[in-house]
Amino acid sequence: MPGRARGGVPATLSGRPTRLEVDLGAIAHNFSVARRAVAPGVGVFPVIKANGYGLGVLPIAQRLLDAGADGLCVALVEEADRLRRAGIQRPIVLLSGLSSGVEPAVVALHLHPFVFDLPALTRLSQAAGAEPVTLFLKVNTGMNRLGLPTSSVAEAVALAQRLPGLRLAGLVSHLACADQPDHPENNRQKEALRAVLAQTGLGESRVSLANSAALLSRADTHFAWVRPGIMLYGASPFFPASSGRAIGLRPVVRWSTRILQINELAVGEGVGYGHTLTVQRPSRIAVVPVGYADGYNRLLGNRGEVLVAGCRVPVVGRVSMDTITIDVTDLPAVTIGQPVTLLGHDGEECIDLEEMAAWRGTIPYEVLCHLGERVPRVYL
Ligand SMILES: *Cc1c(COP(=O)(O)O)cnc(C)c1O
Numbered sequence: 001m002p003g004r005a006r007g008g009v010p011a012t013l014s015g016r017p018t019r020l021e022v023d024l025g026a027i028a029h030n031f032s033v034a035r036r037a038v039a040p041g042v043g044v045f046p047v048i049k050a051n052g053y054g055l056g057v058l059p060i061a062q063r064l065l066d067a068g069a070d071g072l073c074v075a076l077v078e079e080a081d082r083l084r085r086a087g088i089q090r091p092i093v094l095l096s097g098l099s100s101g102v103e104p105a106v107v108a109l110h111l112h113p114f115v116f117d118l119p120a121l122t123r124l125s126q127a128a129g130a131e132p133v134t135l136f137l138k139v140n141t142g143m144n145r146l147g148l149p150t151s152s153v154a155e156a157v158a159l160a161q162r163l164p165g166l167r168l169a170g171l172v173s174h175l176a177c178a179d180q181p182d183h184p185e186n187n188r189q190k191e192a193l194r195a196v197l198a199q200t201g202l203g204e205s206r207v208s209l210a211n212s213a214a215l216l217s218r219a220d221t222h223f224a225w226v227r228p229g230i231m232l233y234g235a236s237p238f239f240p241a242s243s244g245r246a247i248g249l250r251p252v253v254r255w256s257t258r259i260l261q262i263n264e265l266a267v268g269e270g271v272g273y274g275h276t277l278t279v280q281r282p283s284r285i286a287v288v289p290v291g292y293a294d295g296y297n298r299l300l301g302n303r304g305e306v307l308v309a310g311c312r313v314p315v316v317g318r319v320s321m322d323t324i325t326i327d328v329t330d331l332p333a334v335t336i337g338q339p340v341t342l343l344g345h346d347g348e349e350c351i352d353l354e355e356m357a358a359w360r361g362t363i364p365y366e367v368l369c370h371l372g373e374r375v376p377r378v379y380l
Contacts (some may be wrong), residue, residue, distance in 0.1 A: 011236050017258040018290055020371060021344070022055045022379045026250035027232055032246055034228045035068065043225030044068075046232055047211075053233045054368040055253065056377045060084050065090055065231070071112075075225050077105045084109050095227075097146050099136060100307070103127035108249035114138040114172055115133050116146045118255055121166065128165025135160065136172045136208070141192040142185060143176040150196050157177055157200045170206025170224065171196065173217035176271030178210070179239040186336055191192065212237035216247065235353045235364035243352040251352065253368070258337050261287040261307075261356040262328065273318030277302055278290035283329045288340050291322040299360040300324075306340050309333070310347030343367075 071091030140147025177183035353364035
């Protein structure tokens with residue numbers, strides 16, 4: 001409830017007011033949007049790489065499994081290790097492929113890696129124990145990042161089927177332009193994947209292509225299983241995007257703190273490092289205890305907005321490591337200790353991930369991944 005004291009309960013032991021609320025119910029809702037968008041029988045494997053897109057992987061992983069996820073996708077062996085240590089036994093797909101040296105860990109943790117080159121197949125076979133390692137061959141259909149060239153997929157399939165200790169679960173690929181559903185490259189990549197399937201004799205029932213954007217906009221890319229990431233965290237996967245809310249997703253994060261001090265400035269006085277802003281009227285400038293060390297990007301100085309008492313107020317001057325300054329002149333009732341919302345709702349107003357991303361010329365993915373480690377996550 002905006003503007004209401006939280007019963008004096010500090011967010012952390014230190015009493016620090018800054019917190020990032022992560023709404024696990026909203027994540028479960030967004031998962032159900034993904035589940036409903038695909039046909040029955042299509043696997044849904046949420047992507048929780050990079051510490052659950054920065055929000056804290058374990059509570060999110062557990063909630064997604066409780067909501068019916070068929071397995072989970074991570075980028076790194078270390079990320080999978082955390083899940084296994086927490087007792088998660090469901091399938092874990094390793095998206096970033098198999099770099100040399102990680103094979104023993106992949107075997108020990110029972111991971112299902114994406115394999116993007118032939119030598120990795122031999123290394124994986126050598127590392128395999130009594131139980132075969134389930135793997136996917138990653139095909140480069142046009143993203144031109146990781147993946148086997150389409151011309152060598154047949155050879156890779158044959159090798160994966162011949163080498164001991166391997167179980168080829170299917171083919172995967174990744175779309176370069178899924179954020180623009182009508183982009184012709186989407187069809188081109190899908191057809192390239194179909195052509196490879198025909199060549200290798202593998203059926204469509206063993207293929208994965210779709211991320212969030214393709215999942216939501218192109219049923220023709222769903223195949224056997226889908227890999228939603230950003231949509232689960234409440235942001236739109238499309239570009240340009242208004243907000244996740246506009247496509248039925250629920251916001252997941254709310255980042256808030258409280259005003260630390262208020263300064264009265266006379267006309268002509270400057271604010272913060274470099275005095276990048278000089279006030280043009282008698283002003284009340286409030287100090288907010290969040291800075292770039294918390295992931296409040298420095299590009300938001302003199303550009304971003306925050307919510308105070310349900311109103312938008314501008315960030316003025318530079319963003320410091322531990323603080324920002326905001327202009328609350330138009331809100332005379334505002335006092336020290338007043339809640340400040342950096343992301344998410346305050347009353348009717350809301351700062352979406354998409355809006356913050358646009359202020360700094362990036363995408364919601366990066367806003368989430370850069371939320372500072374030192375901001376305490378509170379799970380609702
Ligand atoms: C990160 C990732 C995804 C998820 O993408 P979103 O756009 O967040 O849905 C899917 N597949 C692969 C291979 C990825 O690396």
